[in-house]
Amino acid sequence: MKRVCNLSDLSGRRSVRFDLPPALGRFGFQPREGFVVASADGAPRAYVNLCPHRGQPVDLGDGRLFLADGNLECQAHGAVFDPATGACVRGPCAGAGLRALPAEVRGSAVFAGEPWPAAPDDAGED
Numbered sequence: 303m304k305r306v307c308n309l310s311d312l313s314g315r316r317s318v319r320f321d322l323p324p325a326l327g328r329f330g331f332q333p334r335e336g337f338v339v340a341s342a343d344g345a346p347r348a349y350v351n352l353c354p355h356r357g358q359p360v361d362l363g364d365g366r367l368f369l370a371d372g373n374l375e376c377q378a379h380g381a382v383f384d385p386a387t388g389a390c391v392r393g394p395c396a397g398a399g400l401r402a403l404p405a406e407v408r409g410s411a412v413f414a415g416e417p418w419p420a421a422p423d424d425a426g427e428d
Contacts, residue, residue, distance in 0.1 A: 303416075304414070305413055307411070307412050312340040315339075317361065319351060322415055322416055336414060338405055346406070348403040349388050360374065360376045372385065376393070379394050380394065381395035
C-alpha cells in the first residue's frame, strides 16, 4: 500500500485517484488506477477504477462519483454501487461489484492499493 491522500481530502463526498501496478491484459501490460472514498461511517474504502459492466473507469468524464443518495455511480452507463462494500445496488452491472483494495488510516493519512512488484534488482533484498 502507499500513501494516497489525507483523510480530510475525502470529506464532502470527494474521491481521490491513485496509480496501481500495471496488469497483464490481452494487449500486454496495461496501466491501472484505483480510487478511494470515505463511506458513510467515515472509513476509507478503495476500489479498482474499473466498472464491471463495461470495463471503463467508474469516474469517466467529469470524475464525479457520488449520487445525492450517497451511492457511487459509474458515469458511462449508470451502474450504481454501495460505497461501503462496492456491491452493485442497481443498473446494468448485473450483480457484479467493484474490486475492493486494502485501505487504512495511519495518523491523518490514507494508505491504499496493492503492492507493486519488486524490480529484478530488488529480488532477495529485505
